[in-house]
Amino acid sequence: MKKIGILFGMESSFPQAFIDRINEKKVPGIVAEAVQIDMVKQGVPTDYAVIVDRISQDVPFYKAYLKNAALNGTAVINNPFWWSADEKFFNNCLAVHLGVPVPNTVLLPSKERPDDTTEKSFRNLKFPMDWQGIFDYVGFPAYMKPHAGGGWKSVYKVTDPQDLWEKHGETGQLVMLLQEEIQFDLYFRCYYLNGDRVHIMQYEPRNPHHLRYVTGGGPVEKKLLDTIHQYVLALNHGLGYDFNTVEFAVRDGIPYAIDFCNGAPDADINSVGQENFDWIVENSALMAIDRAKLHQEGQVNLTWGSFISNIFQSSSIKTSFQMKKTEKKTATKAAATKKVATTKKAAPAKKAAPAKKAAPAKKAAPAKKAAPAKKAAPAKKAAPAKKAAPAKKAAPAKKAAPAKKAAPAKKAAPAKKAAPAKKAAPAKKAAPAKKAAPAKKAAPAKKAAPAKKATPKK
Numbered sequence: 001m002k003k004i005g006i007l008f009g010m011e012s013s014f015p016q017a018f019i020d021r022i023n024e025k026k027v028p029g030i031v032a033e034a035v036q037i038d039m040v041k042q043g044v045p046t047d048y049a050v051i052v053d054r055i056s057q058d059v060p061f062y063k064a065y066l067k068n069a070a071l072n073g074t075a076v077i078n079n080p081f082w083w084s085a086d087e088k089f090f091n092n093c094l095a096v097h098l099g100v101p102v103p104n105t106v107l108l109p110s111k112e113r114p115d116d117t118t119e120k121s122f123r124n125l126k127f128p129m130d131w132q133g134i135f136d137y138v139g140f141p142a143y144m145k146p147h148a149g150g151g152w153k154s155v156y157k158v159t160d161p162q163d164l165w166e167k168h169g170e171t172g173q174l175v176m177l178l179q180e181e182i183q184f185d186l187y188f189r190c191y192y193l194n195g196d197r198v199h200i201m202q203y204e205p206r207n208p209h210h211l212r213y214v215t216g217g218g219p220v221e222k223k224l225l226d227t228i229h230q231y232v233l234a235l236n237h238g239l240g241y242d243f244n245t246v247e248f249a250v251r252d253g254i255p256y257a258i259d260f261c262n263g264a265p266d267a268d269i270n271s272v273g274q275e276n277f278d279w280i281v282e283n284s285a286l287m288a289i290d291r292a293k294l295h296q297e298g299q300v301n302l303t304w305g306s307f308i309s310n311i312f313q314s315s316s317i318k319t320s321f322q323m324k325k326t327e328k329k330t331a332t333k334a335a336a337t338k339k340v341a342t343t344k345k346a347a348p349a350k351k352a353a354p355a356k357k358a359a360p361a362k363k364a365a366p367a368k369k370a371a372p373a374k375k376a377a378p379a380k381k382a383a384p385a386k387k388a389a390p391a392k393k394a395a396p397a398k399k400a401a402p403a404k405k406a407a408p409a410k411k412a413a414p415a416k417k418a419a420p421a422k423k424a425a426p427a428k429k430a431a432p433a434k435k436a437a438p439a440k441k442a443a444p445a446k447k448a449a450p451a452k453k454a455t456p457k458k
Helices: 013-025 060-071 080-085 088-098 131-138 161-168 222-239 274-294 306-314 320-338
Strands: 002-007 030-034 048-053 075-077 105-108 142-146 156-158 176-180 186-193 197-202 243-251 254-259
Touching (some): 142 161, 186 222, 197 222, 222 306
Antiparallel strands (some): 105 176, 142 176, 186 197
């Protein structure tokens, strides 16, 4: 039985509806419940195939619990490693690279020094900062808010520099953003689930909380909705969220992404309304069931965004440790090539064919490098044993003369004088093609001992 758990705090309507909807579907081998934690031991898996996280951003104990669960195979929604590292300023930076419009935004240092720091801790920060450049770039009015976090906590509207100084003085040790105000014509809040499910809702952030979701609003151009849909997918695919909301302020027909780091977005029926609530419950239940079906026990079942996965797939930057490992592998391969010596390809002396009988093909140079006798390939691509000079004159495999010194087949050194195979010249030292005996002088194929007559020494 695969269990789907939901981890939550004060919210009530969504968690229970989510659990009930999954269990109502009666999917064989899948059941949902509220997560129960009695002891968290390092390296020990949980009982859950999937956990939907709705609260760990406020409870560090839960965050640590989820990371351990994820490491041991639980599919945690959202990825606790990424979510704990994510913040709003980085999201804006990534949006710029993804081509999604965002308001002009700058990062502000905290008003108060963090604990255990001194003025020397900030010696790399210019005093005064280029405040005029900041004001020119952002403009007024503007919004100031924490660079990480959510829930509309510590969000200020500032009208001028003096207003900024006064309100910034209230922020303590918080690192803040100063962001351009978008005077919008339309505003949307969009739910995103599981990589492909998008629900666009008209929204009015200036209304009281319970009146922000607008239903039955005026008609919206399909082109605008399609653009918003595209931007929602681009942002979340880049970030790697499974469960998120994105907010857009539309100015002059352009949707600007305002907020898109909401790993536990509001889903309460009293704020989102019945219609939106039903969509969220149904599609989040389907998402959790999908992830439970895909769950592989003992494997890491997390979702990573393209920002992370592309880095690891394409990065050419390597640590010194990685470089040493690569160099060691390269040196090992080079040595093996130089000695032409792999157990499966080398012809051991004890198994060498007698002088009067050609060595079997499997003991000869690899076929992939062999050139047909009629084309007189260079020594490094010498014809395999089945096309060698007549068996009676051929040197035994264990005493074959180095290619660069070998006489034409008709003048091959007798077996007793041939050099042993174990000392054969490596491929890189073989005589170049331009010096190889021309085809007309090569031992005629008709005189070569056919491979079918060659018998290995028993």
